[in-house]
Amino acid sequence: MMPVLESRVDTSSTTYLDNHQGQSAAVAALDEQLALVAAGGGARYAERHRARGKLLARERIELLVDRDSPFLELSALAAWGTEFQVGAAIVTGIGVISGVECMVIAHDPTVRGGTMNPYTLRKNLRALEIARINRLPVVYLVESGGADLPTQADLFVNAGRIFHELTELSGLGIPSVALVFGNATAGGAYVPGMCDHAVLVDKAAKVFLGGPPLVKMATGEDADGEALGGAEMHARVSGLADHFAVDEHDAIRIGRDIVAHLNWRKHGPGPARDVEEPRYDPAELLGIASADSRVPFDPREVIARIADGSRFSEYKPLWGTSIATGWASIHGFPVGILANTRGVLFSEESKKATEFILLANQTDTPLIFLQNVTGFMVGTDYEQGGIIKDGAKMINAVTNSTVPHITINMGGSFGAGNYGMSGRAFDPRFMFSWVNAKLAVMGAQQLAGVLSIVGRAAADAAGREFDTEADARRTAEIERQITDESHSFYVSARLYDDGVIDPRDTRAVLGMTLSAVHSAPVNGRRGFGVFRM
Template sequence: MTVLRSGVDTTATEFAANREAMLAKLADLDAEHAKAVAGGGEKYVSRHRARGKLLARERVELLLDPDSPFLELSPLAAWGTDYQVGGSLVTGIGVVEGVECLVNASDPTVKGGAINPWGMRKGFRAADIAAQNGLPTVNLVESGGADLPTQKEIFIPGGRTFRDLTRSSAAGVPTVALVFGNSTAGGAYLPGMSDHVVMVKDRAKVFLGGPPLVKMATGEESDDESLGGAEMHARVSGLADYLAVDERDAIRLGRRIVARLNWRKRGPAPAADYAEPEHDPEDLLGIVPTDLKVPFDPREVIARVVDGSDFDEFKPLYGSSLVTGWAQVHGYPVGILANARGVLFSEESQKATQFIQLANQTNTPLLFLHNTTGYMVGKEYEQGGIIKHGAMMINAVSNSKVPHISVLMGSSYGAGHYGMCGRAYDPRFLFAWPSAKSAVMGPQQLAGVLSIVMRQGAEARGQAYNEEHDAAMRAMVENQIEAESLPTFLSGMLYDDGIIDPRDTRTVLGIALSAVHTTTVEGADSFGVFRM
């Protein structure tokens, strides 16, 4: 056994300060999550309940197996915009009758569950996760369709929702729709393109055009029930496979459908037994410094996340700014790449390239723990080949076929974000800690670069440089970049799959690794040309 020792002093002043700062960030995060849980607010929640209906999260809870976890995805979608936090949609991974499923639930308390641009993007991300990991999808539907005032942003790309459903079915991955209320216009195709459909009697309304539109288009007089009611679809059109007497019955039927899928995971099973970490995950609150310029040892994180705190480090004496090695998380093997001192040099880049190739040879998923300011700059490093060595690492990440999972713990700046498998490199999952920041570079560096360029421009024109204007510009830019680097902003933009409590990292990774093993895990058999 190669159990990691810990050097964390939980009695130190710095540890206490770090812990308090992290707890404050988590309190702020809880307040933002509460906005998503609140849906459309008390007025619309009360109106919804008065109609005898369950809320979106209540439907999800009843669908899932008792006491099983639910990994909610993108809960802060639309944060910082004019739209409700959460994007009027609840998405996540949960277990239904022993089967891991991707669950989507419309929130009808937010504009009748109408899909806005952010809810659409959130749905796309959920569909990507379902497709990449081969997860059956259960849609809990009650939506008035597109948010009409924003149709110009929704209509053209929105058709992808139905494309994804049919592709999932063609790939042999089941899709289930439980319709609780309206599913109109384009939304009617959601049950129409699902493999299994349940509708709630006297509640579900599924039609391409409601009575007013039909009247305008054809002059025909009709009512909701004869045009698109659940009983009509169960008895006449055949769109409904099952007619539920109420919402709870619909959820019961949905669970029975999943139970009868005869679904089997295709990836290798986890180890039959494994040990919990030797070190307390509570310590993760105090490990990341309040000032991200101060480095911290990622082995302290690894020791509190992996099984038995057991970690076999690869090339420990070479490229020491990047820690690489092998471990298990909840019985699943992983290769870990973790930034130790922020900067990536040529040695770290070459070490990462070899390690990624080894992981692909052994079909081992990769876990990237981010705390990087990017690749090293300067004459010595440019002459030493930092560009081609950084390109080697990015090449390896880009063409690696084993599942990747990324966790942003601290900084994730510049091309280092790319080399450590940022969002653009399609990790299966990407999560952030409240301490994380990500941007093209740090706020002070970016403002400083702009200042230098503007100063040189003034000198070239023979003009005096306005120092007062420069100071104001730098302050404005620093504030803007700082705000746009924060995890809440990035999560609102759907650049991660959620901000997590550091203490939950092991649990979240366990759920994610279980999900990726729904499909076969196979490494790449070729890479692009490596510049040597």
């Protein structure tokens, strides 16, 4: 049996209580935003939608997924802080349908008719990417007015990628199902056209390349909407509809039946160990995670609250101690864990992490990266000691590793440390941020300070007087800018992660994503690229 971690958390300490207060406030702010996401276009538009005899997007999802099964919503804060509605008029996530884990993509017609803006597109494409990489069947719940025309310049070219992804999924043998509840016009008509299965709802679905107004303008024809693109026409005449649904509930029933008959099998192994609850309460993570991202904390306390039985077999515990590496299981799935302990990665940590990643690939073991990293160490001694070469080894190993990576930003992810710890650019299967986490090239104070030093040096080199007051104003402005841009909401709004999560939900999120990644084969790389020794 693996060693059991012994928690040393004092829940009555000032540090714990201060952290708990700060993290609780951050979680409350997250809950407030998620409530706005769930509300869609608001009560007025929800009632208008219901008055037409229609279900809301989330009600459709609730009826679609298996009773009492979880739904892992992704990218919920997309478009936060922009001119568009938070959530980006689309709901994406992983749910179990007729016993099969699927990617669900649902338009929200209460938000500007479900039209697609640039953030909707990013969120849609990320969901399709996750489905392709992890081999998850896709179920589309379609009701969209098409592109948000004022932003077409930011949409048209990249929107074609939706069609590319859908046809690639089919080519890879990954099924897709479109349940069409309303409009699917212009380019949107190709969603049911390119899915493997299409279900259209009578007197509601309208699937056409050009609606009656466009047909009138283009050809002079006075076209009837039902004859042009209604469910019955597509079921009886064009053949686009594989299934004719009498209403929305019938469409959802048919969709569940289609998934039930996919004969779907996972290609990865199932849980290899018994599921054992952690010995310590995950609720304590609110007091463990630092309220101030500049203050490190022991990630072993986190592992003790997410790993089965709080068991963790640590690898090289006495060497390269700024990173903890070791083996555990989460919801029965064996994993390797890399977790930053003091933020900075030195040469020893880089080499230790590289070796550990190689070992995980030798044994086909998925890797969990728990980020709280300020970057690789700088300074004359470290540069002369080869920090660039050693950091490159770690980045090489992360890049060429083929086992699934799942990354959690627990506190901070800065500089090249983000790359070494499998940040977004290195294609982790999933990446989430704790609500109080930060992401930037460096901390706000450090970045502002660097620019101040550079400005002073430039003034000295030019032989002109340095304006101290202007520098102070500029420094304060830059600090505010970087603080805002490194906030977890800002980061998630731009799809740099797959969602902001309450720390207490980490084990559940990891369990669902680990199950999802095992839908595809789990194979490590047996040969790596050149390592700079």
